Amino acid sequence: MKRTTLQNVTLYGTVTVVVALILFPVYWLLVTALSTSAELSSLPPIFWPENPRFETFSEVWAARPIPTWLLNSTLAAIGSVTLSMAISILAGYALSRFSVRGAHSMGIFILTAKMLPATLLVIPLFAIFRQVGLIGSLWSLVIAHSTLIIPFTTWMLKGYFDTIPRELEQAAMVDGCSPLGAMFRVVLPISTPGLAATALYAFVLSWADYAYARTFLVNAPDSWTANLGITTMRGEYTTDWNEVAAAAVFVAAPIMLIYIFLERYLVGGLTAGAEK
Amino acid sequence: MAHISIKDVHKNYGAVQVLKPFSLDVEDGEFLVLVGPSGCGKSTMLKILAGLEPASGGDIFIGDRNVTDLAPGDRDIAMVFQNYALYPHLTVAQNIGFGLKMRGMSAAEIDTRVQAAAKTLGVETYLERKPKDLSGGQRQRVALGRAIVREPQAFLMDEPLSNLDAKLRVHMRAEIGELHKRVGVTTVYVTHDQVEAMTMADRVVIMRGGEIQQIAAPDVLFQKPDNLFVAGFIGSPGMNMLRARAESGTVNLLGLKVPLSASVADGTELIVGLRPEHIKAGPGPVEFTIKPHLVESLGSEKYLYFDGHGQIYARAGDDEENSKGLIARVSHSGPIAEGEELTLSFDPADLYFFDAQSELAVRA
Ligand SMILES: Nc1ncnc2c1ncn2[C@@H]1O[C@H](COP(=O)(O)OP(=O)(O)OP(=O)(O)O)[C@@H](O)[C@H]1O
């Protein structure tokens, strides 16, 4: 099908507007990081600093324990992703394949769990973690984030497994696999795009958390995650927004890099089942 | 190679019985075809044989082993699926060798066997490709390769040709037949295509609604159908069926008194079957004249549709083939015009008789 000029203009116009809207905050973050405090307070705002100041990055890196924060965020995210994926792969597969009595209501029940806001769960979790002595430890984040992530990922993976024909597992079983063997040798290798998309989603959910980190870790600076750390850069009377922005660039960069490297898989994962 | 014995196997899904108690013996090396309309339980039976679906009751023997409670991998069978079910992440060679690897065979031996199987099926040139880079026919061959490489006791095939286009289907049909002759493995083959059933089978099992209707060699099915369903299912176009009543050794057909070759009591309601190909153009033992209201020419032969004197019997749920009238399939006739009077004939020995009540065949 050939598009008319008008359709082309509309299409590219819309795409341009959407991309601009999405990229503007990124652009603004960079401008803020590269400006001086004086430029930031000027009116009208300056859309590109005359002398971009890259030193802010190195100053912030030196002044604040950013590597530690990033490491903590990474550890919490890896832990949450590992725990959530291990559970939701098995749960999603079971929901997709086995028609056990009550499986449907169980699936819906998991879904309702994801409707509860984090702020509602944070207090009971705090009480539990204090009793078992996890307050101040990154493990508290791993567990808390998993409770948020697992409902999402279980349903994402169930949807993905639903698109894989059962005959593949049946063929594998006739070929001598156990049901679990068929899952590990055939279903999971085929599901790489879906698994990558789901894992990345889980990673971002964990990385983006602030409420849990703030509640469980605020008194343990060694365990601060990046998001929590950045908020402590606000001074009581003044805030150096260029420094905050520079730190935020360090925090956002890993996610962007992962997206760029995994893009190939993600596109496949998101459009899975769209074609027969 | 082995003999397969199915004893009283049945299957319920909840309250629905999709397979009535089913007993069947498949001989060593036999090519047995399960055929029947959609939803009659053919795939269910095959999955139970493979161990992919538990039976609700009954026993299955392969060779001398009772395999009823064995896992699919322990039954020593191979299965070919309708959609091939090739592993998309493995190459052709890995697909074929997967079952051997699962059984712990050495890499060298797997390689030898895969090469041999690939050669048998003519897929040796694309062993390193992934399934997505193969045509439908090539995928089908790889699926067959995966089955033969294991040298199992039996092959189970579920409509393996239904995803191929008509021409390739005929070709692969012959190829599977040849393969069976060469390797001689007991095969249970499911299809809903009667041509496949008739051309490939040593014996055909006709199923309907989870029940066996008849088990017989193809020719026997055609010549001696046990009941009305089998008679209507086998043959194309389908058998003409007419209502008639037995009257002192004759039946009234299309306004003619025709001798009744079966022994039934006077007054019995019958369904009389007459195959379209048993009707000839021109004179013969029983002659009648018709005015065809539709003539379809297929080149070498013609289908004539004509009025059935109000006697046409249409079975509920069957396809509407006979609703256009009775059909005669005549060959080597001159030109025939619609609406023009014409003499046809048949031999009363070619008639089939069924009891209208029980739908069972009545024979002499
Ligand atoms: N999991 C299930 N739950 C309930 N009913 C089922 C299930 N699987 C199959 N059935 C029913 O069992 C019957 C037999 O199904 P089966 O797949 O064996 O038919 P089939 O003869 O292979 O048909 P087709 O030619 O369309 O493949 C059908 O009526 C079907 O609806």
Ligand SMILES: [Mg+2]
């Ligand atoms: Mg079927």
